[in-house]
Amino acid sequence: MRTIPFSEGESPLVLVDLIHSTRVRDVVQSGYCTALKSDTLYDIQVMMKERHVGGVLITDKTGRRLLGILTVANIMKAFEDGTIQETAEHHMTKTVVTLDGEMPLSFAVEMFDKYSFNMLPVLNDEKLIAGVITPRDIIMYLLSSMNEEVAKLEESVKQAQSLIDKTAGADLDGFAQNKSRVLRYVTIRNDFNTAGKISNEIKTVLKEMGIDKKIIRRISVAAYELEINQVVHSYGGEMIFIITPEKVEILAHDKGPGIEDVDKAMQEGFSTATDWVRSLGFGAGMGLPNSKRVSDLFIINSAKGQPTDVRAVIFLDEKKKEEENRESL
Amino acid sequence: MTFKDLIEKNKCRVFHLESELENQKVVNVIAGDLMSEVLVEDEENLLLITSLNSEQVLNTANIVDAACVLLVNGKTPQAPMIKMAENFGISLLSTDLPMFEACKSIEN
Numbered sequence: 067m068r069t070i071p072f073s074e075g076e077s078p079l080v081l082v083d084l085i086h087s088t089r090v091r092d093v094v095q096s097g098y099c100t101a102l103k104s105d106t107l108y109d110i111q112v113m114m115k116e117r118h119v120g121g122v123l124i125t126d127k128t129g130r131r132l133l134g135i136l137t138v139a140n141i142m143k144a145f146e147d148g149t150i151q152e153t154a155e156h157h158m159t160k161t162v163v164t165l166d167g168e169m170p171l172s173f174a175v176e177m178f179d180k181y182s183f184n185m186l187p188v189l190n191d192e193k194l195i196a197g198v199i200t201p202r203d204i205i206m207y208l209l210s211s212m213n214e215e216v217a218k219l220e221e222s223v224k225q226a227q228s229l230i231d232k233t234a235g236a237d238l239d240g241f242a243q244n245k246s247r248v249l250r251y252v253t254i255r256n257d258f259n260t261a262g263k264i265s266n267e268i269k270t271v272l273k274e275m276g277i278d279k280k281i282i283r284r285i286s287v288a289a290y291e292l293e294i295n296q297v298v299h300s301y302g303g304e305m306i307f308i309i310t311p312e313k314v315e316i317l318a319h320d321k322g323p324g325i326e327d328v329d330k331a332m333q334e335g336f337s338t339a340t341d342w343v344r345s346l347g348f349g350a351g352m353g354l355p356n357s358k359r360v361s362d363l364f365i366i367n368s369a370k371g372q373p374t375d376v377r378a379v380i381f382l383d384e385k386k387k388e389e390e391n392r393e394s395l
Numbered sequence: 396m397t398f399k400d401l402i403e404k405n406k407c408r409v410f411h412l413e414s415e416l417e418n419q420k421v422v423n424v425i426a427g428d429l430m431s432e433v434l435v436e437d438e439e440n441l442l443l444i445t446s447l448n449s450e451q452v453l454n455t456a457n458i459v460d461a462a463c464v465l466l467v468n469g470k471t472p473q474a475p476m477i478k479m480a481e482n483f484g485i486s487l488l489s490t491d492l493p494m495f496e497a498c499k500s501i502e503n
Contacts, residue, residue, distance in 0.1 A: 262454030352431035
């Protein structure tokens with residue numbers, strides 16, 4: 067079988083994230099055919115024809131515990147051997163490769179790549195049948211998820227563009243001189259190998275734009291803390307940097323799981339980080355307070371089970387900062 | 396005390412050294428293993444003393460424009476950390492002294 071054309075290093079981050087964050091249970095289909103081990107192969111092949119399936123799960127009487135699997139190949143062999151009127155018990159495959167609902171989808175893809183199965187049963191924690199998964203299910207799921215991701219990307223580009231348009235009105239010259247930029251990055255859950263890269267890249271960009279060193283430092287600190295937060299606390303997310311001649315705006319948006327008590331999270335010292343995160347030098351409960359401290363404007367929106375949205379603004383021009391402050395008063 | 400003195404006095408192993416740093420004086424120092432605390436620091440040309448041996452130390456050092464990172468307790472940085480130090484232009488040293496002793500040597 068040909069290998070799947072998916073490379074961690076070269077594929078877009080959204081796709082790498084998608085295939086790692088999706089679990090088998092997200093894709094599993096609950097519609098499947100079962101038969102008892104006492105059913106004859108003849109009756110089972112009639113059912114397979116009627117229901118257009120290539121495999122049947124052989125279960126106990128409850129229909130939930132898996133005993134074996136019977137596929138078209140077994141049926142064909144039975145016709146050949148003249149055993150088609152015998153029961154499933156002695157002809158089914160008893161050592162069945164199964165998947166766990168919590169396994170990452172990438173593992174299921176590997177299994178289909180490794181074996182020539184067209185269907186794999188999925189079991190729940192109690193080892194009972196949760197459903198089956200086929201390569202078709204995976205393709206359909208990935209296609210619709212990719213569709214959603216692309217739609218989100220298009221929407222975020224539009225939003226970013228409209229934000230620039232709004233902020234740009236005052237200084238069209240700046241745009242003409244290419245002083246304004248929008249940069250978008252994706253963060254991946256628990257990916258500590260690349261954490262910090264985004265903030266350091268932003269720092270380089272700002273340096274090249276000739277922005278004041280002290281201001282760059284403030285922007286970098288906010289970006290770094292928000293980036294680390296997305297990596298260690300969220301299911302992954304994105305960071306958009308809108309750089310205009312007057313200000314730098316950081317929009318950090320993640321996919322959840324959300325902050326239960328935002329006020330508490332803004333208090334210095336409060337942290338839900340694990341020991342693993344602490345061993346890497348973070349998780350002291352200073353991330354959000356630090357980002358706020360260096361920002362001129364800091365807005366956070368979150369709730370349990372919701373995505374977290376942070377908007378941090380740092381003005382490049384003291385006069386603009388005063389003007390905006392006066393307006394907001 | 397210059398960075399050259401620091402290297403000699405603490406018998407530092409040098410993994411990367413920016414040439415102009417040697418004769419500069421060690422003025423601003425922060426010691427700790429919590430990178431969020433380091434990020435609060437406002438001083439320029441920092442010497443960051445830490446026993447945390449990870450790439451996040453160099454990310455943090457770069458964000459706060461630190462000039463030098465000194466690893467204590469004989470920690471040996473991994474190859475990617477040395478590469479980051481070179482790219483960021485941050486000197487990277489290591490000493491066998493524990494954190495307290497390393498800090499004391501600068502105070503004196």
